[in-house]
Amino acid sequence: MSNEYKTGTDDRLAVLEAILFSSAQPLEAKSLMNALGTKSEPDLHQLISELEKTYDSPRHALRIVVLPGERYVMQLKPEFTAIVRRYVKRPLFSKAVMRTLSFIAYHQPVYQSRVAAARGSGSYQHIKILAEAGFVEAEQVGRTKLLKTTTMFADYLGVENDPKVIKKQIRRALREPDAGGQKT
Numbered sequence: 581m582s583n584e585y586k587t588g589t590d591d592r593l594a595v596l597e598a599i600l601f602s603s604a605q606p607l608e609a610k611s612l613m614n615a616l617g618t619k620s621e622p623d624l625h626q627l628i629s630e631l632e633k634t635y636d637s638p639r640h641a642l643r644i645v646v647l648p649g650e651r652y653v654m655q656l657k658p659e660f661t662a663i664v665r666r667y668v669k670r671p672l673f674s675k676a677v678m679r680t681l682s683f684i685a686y687h688q689p690v691y692q693s694r695v696a697a698a699r700g701s702g703s704y705q706h707i708k709i710l711a712e713a714g715f716v717e718a719e720q721v722g723r724t725k726l727l728k729t730t731t732m733f734a735d736y737l738g739v740e741n742d743p744k745v746i747k748k749q750i751r752r753a754l755r756e757p758d759a760g761g762q763k764t
Contacts, residue, residue: 592616596627597654600644606651606735628652645738655738673709680706684716685729686750688743692718692725 599607599615613624632644641660645653656664673681680703684690695703707727710716715733718725734741739749 593627593630600654606647606653609650647735648740677706677709681710684727685746688728689726692727
């Protein structure tokens, strides 16, 4: 992107908002600074702070999330997830793949053979799908693989990449009822 947006804070704020809204994944500070035509980290932090204040209002359904490693992402606020799920029928993965991902995330690090014993032989294909999507990584250990979730998965959840934190988030999600009053 050219530096044509250097002219004013309002223009750069709009560009920052557009980039974060449009990105499907977290963006590094360096990349955002380049897009905004600045080399000043304090300048970027000021713009991020302004956006955070804007979206902090209860009138907004989105929020700016700051992730480890100076990465930023715009996400739906958790309280709107249930209502959006009712109208947006575009799951990231099938239910079976999501159950396999949940099992891996909850029990990580976990041997692939244990996942297959718990989830069935179809889990091998699920693991392949999850690895290709960047949500699971596998380390060869003897005749099996040791599986764990990736930073990309933690970013998707909006939590730090720590198995204990991820397990806590899964437990919380299982306790929260969805829009129809059913537990998720």
